[in-house]
Amino acid sequence: MSTTNETQPQDSALVRIEGVEKTFRRASEDVHVLARLDLVVPPGEFLALMGPSGSGKSTLLNLIGGLDRPTQGSVTVAGERIDTLSDRRLADWRARHIGFVFQLYNLMPVLTAERNVELPLLLTHLGKAERQKHVATALAMVGLSHRAKHYPRTLSGGEQQRVGIARGIVTDPTLLLCDEPTGDLDRKAGDEILNLLQALNREHGKTIIMVTHDPHASARASRTVYLNKGRLSNEPVS
Amino acid sequence: MKYAHLVWGNLKRKKLRTLLTLLSILVAFVLFGLLCSIRQALVGGVELAGADRLVVRHKVSIIQLLPESYQARMERIPGVDLVVHQTWFGGVYQDPKNFFMQNPVQPEPFLAMHPEIVLPPAQRDAWLKTRTGAIVGRTTAERFQWKVGDRIPIRSPIWGQRTWEFDLVGIYEGRDKGTDTTPMFFRYDYFDEMREEGRGRGLVGWYTIRVKDPSRAAEIARLVDQEFENSPAETKTEPEGAFAQAWARQIGNITLIVAGILGAVFFTILLVTGSTMSQAVRERIGELGVLKAIGFTPAQVLGLVLAESCTLAGLGGGLGLALAWLLTVNGDPTGGLLPLFNFRTADLLLGVGLCVVLGVVTGLLPALQAMRLRVADALRRL
Numbered sequence: 221m222s223t224t225n226e227t228q229p230q231d232s233a234l235v236r237i238e239g240v241e242k243t244f245r246r247a248s249e250d251v252h253v254l255a256r257l258d259l260v261v262p263p264g265e266f267l268a269l270m271g272p273s274g275s276g277k278s279t280l281l282n283l284i285g286g287l288d289r290p291t292q293g294s295v296t297v298a299g300e301r302i303d304t305l306s307d308r309r310l311a312d313w314r315a316r317h318i319g320f321v322f323q324l325y326n327l328m329p330v331l332t333a334e335r336n337v338e339l340p341l342l343l344t345h346l347g348k349a350e351r352q353k354h355v356a357t358a359l360a361m362v363g364l365s366h367r368a369k370h371y372p373r374t375l376s377g378g379e380q381q382r383v384g385i386a387r388g389i390v391t392d393p394t395l396l397l398c399d400e401p402t403g404d405l406d407r408k409a410g411d412e413i414l415n416l417l418q419a420l421n422r423e424h425g426k427t428i429i430m431v432t433h434d435p436h437a438s439a440r441a442s443r444t445v446y447l448n449k450g451r452l453s454n455e456p457v458s
Numbered sequence: 459m460k461y462a463h464l465v466w467g468n469l470k471r472k473k474l475r476t477l478l479t480l481l482s483i484l485v486a487f488v489l490f491g492l493l494c495s496i497r498q499a500l501v502g503g504v505e506l507a508g509a510d511r512l513v514v515r516h517k518v519s520i521i522q523l524l525p526e527s528y529q530a531r532m533e534r535i536p537g538v539d540l541v542v543h544q545t546w547f548g549g550v551y552q553d554p555k556n557f558f559m560q561n562p563v564q565p566e567p568f569l570a571m572h573p574e575i576v577l578p579p580a581q582r583d584a585w586l587k588t589r590t591g592a593i594v595g596r597t598t599a600e601r602f603q604w605k606v607g608d609r610i611p612i613r614s615p616i617w618g619q620r621t622w623e624f625d626l627v628g629i630y631e632g633r634d635k636g637t638d639t640t641p642m643f644f645r646y647d648y649f650d651e652m653r654e655e656g657r658g659r660g661l662v663g664w665y666t667i668r669v670k671d672p673s674r675a676a677e678i679a680r681l682v683d684q685e686f687e688n689s690p691a692e693t694k695t696e697p698e699g700a701f702a703q704a705w706a707r708q709i710g711n712i713t714l715i716v717a718g719i720l721g722a723v724f725f726t727i728l729l730v731t732g733s734t735m736s737q738a739v740r741e742r743i744g745e746l747g748v749l750k751a752i753g754f755t756p757a758q759v760l761g762l763v764l765a766e767s768c769t770l771a772g773l774g775g776g777l778g779l780a781l782a783w784l785l786t787v788n789g790d791p792t793g794g795l796l797p798l799f800n801f802r803t804a805d806l807l808l809g810v811g812l813c814v815v816l817g818v819v820t821g822l823l824p825a826l827q828a829m830r831l832r833v834a835d836a837l838r839r840l
């Protein structure tokens with residue numbers, strides 16, 4: 221964003237979704253998941269996305285994270301239309317802009333905590349020493365420096381998720397996307413994760429979009445939107 | 459290679475499976491090395507044979523003898539430079555296991571015909587002077603610790619009951635690495651006189667002809683066979699290489715058998731490694747999805763899976779080839795039956811090539827599958 225003569229529209233949104241539809245082709249019928257959906261996320265927001273199971277929360281998150289493309293409409297992130305990028309360009313784009321945190325942590329079981337956190341950095345041009353520095357910082361931020369050499373199976377669920385978050389933020393992405401990050405954790409571990417996300421948002425200015433169906437979790441967010449029957453609203457449907 | 463730990467970690471995930479796959483690849487490549495060496499031992503002479511030499515044998519079969527008188531008739535054919543003959547003696551030294559070839563020859567023309575046999579001039583002179591004299595190659599001399607001056611007793615059931623006694627007058631070296639230095643040669647005049655009545659006196663095994671102009675070899679071969687047409691012993695004349703191959707054919711089409719066995723072995727190994735790799739990919743679809751979500755490009759995912767299969771093939775194949783090399787480096791394991799037994803560099807390189815092919819072929823399908831994986835679908839499978 222250093223060039224001043226770029227013809228980018230003065231967009232206050234970090235994520236802008238316009239008229240997005242998503243239809244899955246199943247063997248027999250078409251499943252319409254998202255219908256003409258609009259969403260704007262300003263930078264620095266901690267947005268919670270709620271809705272009943274199967275309402276399309278993950279689908280929407282995948283569209284924002286460039287893991288999938290909409291059937292209709294446009295997805296613009298940090299001023300760039302991503303729904304029209306090729307698979308390859310999209311992969312590069314994800315590496316630069318998106319950090320993912322998954323419900324089931326999804327760590328590589330064959331790698332230690334620090335090697336897991338290092339994975340996204342392998343895609344950058346950083347040398348080994350620099351990668352190690354970034355990894356150490358990220359692990360320190362999630363309070364797991366002492367677990368760096370541990371394998372995921374030797375860590376608790378909460379610790380694994382903190383490694384997952386460290387992996388999500390190690391490249392300092394534009395956007396952190398979390399799909400039910402506390403869905404598999406007990407209340408105490410879940411709270412720790414939420415504290416961490418909140419701190420990342422408040423102290424480090426990270427923009428976070430978090431899918432959850434736990435009201436306790438969404439209460440930590442700066443805003444909550446509800447997805448139901450393919451549409452978004454600011455109020456939960458009764 | 460900053461992804462090495464990822465590839466290695468994945469291989470270590472199912473240790474037993476990786477180990478068994480490695481072992482089967484290793485065994486296949488050891489077998490490859492041994493069979494290549496055996497094949498080399500059996501048909502290697504073909505490649506070493508001189509281009510200007512023709513071999514004349516009985517038309518019916520190689521074991522039927524030809525009259526000694528053919529020598530003079532062949533020498534008269536235009537284009538023929540030199541004619542010598544050899545006969546299969548088939549002798550046994552002490553024990554039938556101590557196999558090596560001993561053939562009676564005419565020393566002077568024989569040495570002229572075979573410049574690859576290098577004999578010191580003094581020993582050559584001694585051979586010409588000693589009727590019972592014999593020369594032997596370095597390999598056999600060392601094997602039995604023979605020295606010049608030794609008396610060598612040999613029995614041959616083909617030519618009678620007696621024990622033949624030869625005076626060792628020379629030990630020759632091979633001019634090239636591939637020259638067979640196991641045979642013993644002794645004098646035909648002594649042989650012909652001493653072989654028993656009724657055991658083919660005046661008959662010889664086969665002739666070798668040197669032609670003046672190698673480009674006319676085929677034409678001269680035809681002239682030779684025409685010369686003896688309609689005689690009781692018709693001939694078949696071939697380039698020396700083809701002759702050596704005829705020998706090999708006596709014990710089956712070696713190359714075909716070897717290729718057949720190796721083909722079956724590699725087909726099996728292909729299935730084993732291929733199934734290991736496709737399992738490896740199938741059981742971690744979700745992880746591959748995560749890598750893609752993180753930003754690994756399709757090409758990088760393809761590369762990771764291929765690197766894994768190539769590591770498997772390279773490790774198993776490399777160790778197998780190394781082991782085969784160790785097993786063959788001391789040469790003939792049979793003690794004389796397979797003098798040219800060796801694992802050639804060309805075969806070694808072929809083995810390395812096979813390793814690469816194995817790695818790529820077994821990894822390609824799973825790798826493509828991994829590459830084409832749609833991230834959103836892969837993540838749902840977790």
Ligand SMILES: Nc1ncnc2c1ncn2[C@@H]1O[C@H](COP(=O)(O)OP(=O)(O)O)[C@@H](O)[C@H]1O
Pocket residue numbers: 244245246251253271272273274275276277278279280834835838
């Ligand atoms: N790849 C897909 N193929 C077919 N149907 C899908 C696919 N992904 C999601 N769906 C369907 O879309 C709907 C929404 O799924 P999802 O976004 O995972 O819901 P949520 O995360 O809100 O529980 C579900 O009915 C699901 O079956």
Ligand SMILES: [Mg+2]
Pocket residue numbers: 277278279399
């Ligand atoms: Mg979901």
